Amino acid sequence: MRSIFYSILVFAIGSLQAADKLKVLIVDGQNNHKWDITTPVLKNALESSGAFTVDVSTTPPKGAPKEAWHAWKPVFSDYQVVMSNYNGEPWPQNVRDVFTKYVADGGGFVSIHAANNSFPDWKEYNDMIGVGGWGGRNEKSGPWLYVKDGKLFRDTTAGNGGAHGAQHEFVVEIQNPDHPITRGLPKRWLHAKDELYSKLRGPAENVDILSSSVSDLTAVNEPNNMVLGYQKGRVFHTTLGHADYSMLDRGFYTILQRGTEWAATGNVERTAAVPADFPTEAAVSVVKLEGYPKQEAPKPKKP
Ligand code: ZN
Numbered sequence: 001m002r003s004i005f006y007s008i009l010v011f012a013i014g015s016l017q018a019a020d021k022l023k024v025l026i027v028d029g030q031n032n033h034k035w036d037i038t039t040p041v042l043k044n045a046l047e048s049s050g051a052f053t054v055d056v057s058t059t060p061p062k063g064a065p066k067e068a069w070h071a072w073k074p075v076f077s078d079y080q081v082v083m084s085n086y087n088g089e090p091w092p093q094n095v096r097d098v099f100t101k102y103v104a105d106g107g108g109f110v111s112i113h114a115a116n117n118s119f120p121d122w123k124e125y126n127d128m129i130g131v132g133g134w135g136g137r138n139e140k141s142g143p144w145l146y147v148k149d150g151k152l153f154r155d156t157t158a159g160n161g162g163a164h165g166a167q168h169e170f171v172v173e174i175q176n177p178d179h180p181i182t183r184g185l186p187k188r189w190l191h192a193k194d195e196l197y198s199k200l201r202g203p204a205e206n207v208d209i210l211s212s213s214v215s216d217l218t219a220v221n222e223p224n225n226m227v228l229g230y231q232k233g234r235v236f237h238t239t240l241g242h243a244d245y246s247m248l249d250r251g252f253y254t255i256l257q258r259g260t261e262w263a264a265t266g267n268v269e270r271t272a273a274v275p276a277d278f279p280t281e282a283a284v285s286v287v288k289l290e291g292y293p294k295q296e297a298p299k300p301k302k303p
Pocket of ligand 1: 033113114241243
């Protein structure tokens with residue numbers, strides 16, 4: 001009797017905890033990056049916090065027949081947040097419409113690295129991410145957004161959107177320490193080897209730049225973690241995360257967890273604790289994940 005009672009009790013607590021977790025859907029399937037290697041890292045970053053359950057929806061591959069796309073119908077509204085690790089062919093119009101309505105109605109969205117390269121011609125998507133790179137983006141897409149004298153600056157000079165130099169470790173500096181996502185975090189930390197996205201352009205409305213890094217390409221403070229509002233929805237946009245070794249950074253894990261929780265609820269409560277191994281300005285803190293990293297970081301060129 002007693003063991004049955006305990007089983008029921010344990011089951012009840014387990015169900016309660018599962019029900020209490022925030023539901024995230026990661027979309028991947030096409031990318032000029034190794035999405036099949038990085039999606040499991042994103043999943044681990046979220047689930048290891050204990051705050052999320054994560055499902056993955058993989059689109060048809062590049063060049064797939066129309067029927068394959070017709071069969072791809074993710075139910076975004078089953079989730080509190082959708083995270084994109086996707087950079088590829090346009091989604092079918094019906095999926096785009098459902099997604100736009102999902103965010104407009106209050107759904108959360110998280111854009112990872114090259115997800116901001118996708119959909120240069122989808123107006124609502126660009127309103128959500130604020131700025132993006134490549135895909136033909138230029139001054140017609142909107143201003144180049146960066147931080148100047150501690151303030152958000154919109155540079156309307158003509159030029160292409162999207163650039164980066166060689167991968168390297170760089171310092172991420174918090175620009176807004178009063179946002180729930182950044183509150184209590186060290187002001188500056190050294191981020192693992194990554195691309196430092198620069199010259200991102202877009203409508204750049206309703207953007208709050210949470211953090212930035214100085215680009216050796218442009219010599220300005222380029223935004224790398226941003227939040228945006230899109231009607232009733234909340235968007236967390238990180239330009240970080242080129243490869244698995246870029247994501248396996250305790251600083252990235254922390255801000256991704258907090259950004260995703262904020263996109264889901266508008267607050268950061270479940271993921272507010274600052275990890276003891278959070279990186280410092282002088283040293284990267286690498287997250288240990290079995291079997292990772294699978295990708296090899298490029299070695300610096302010999303002089
Ligand atoms: Zn990249």
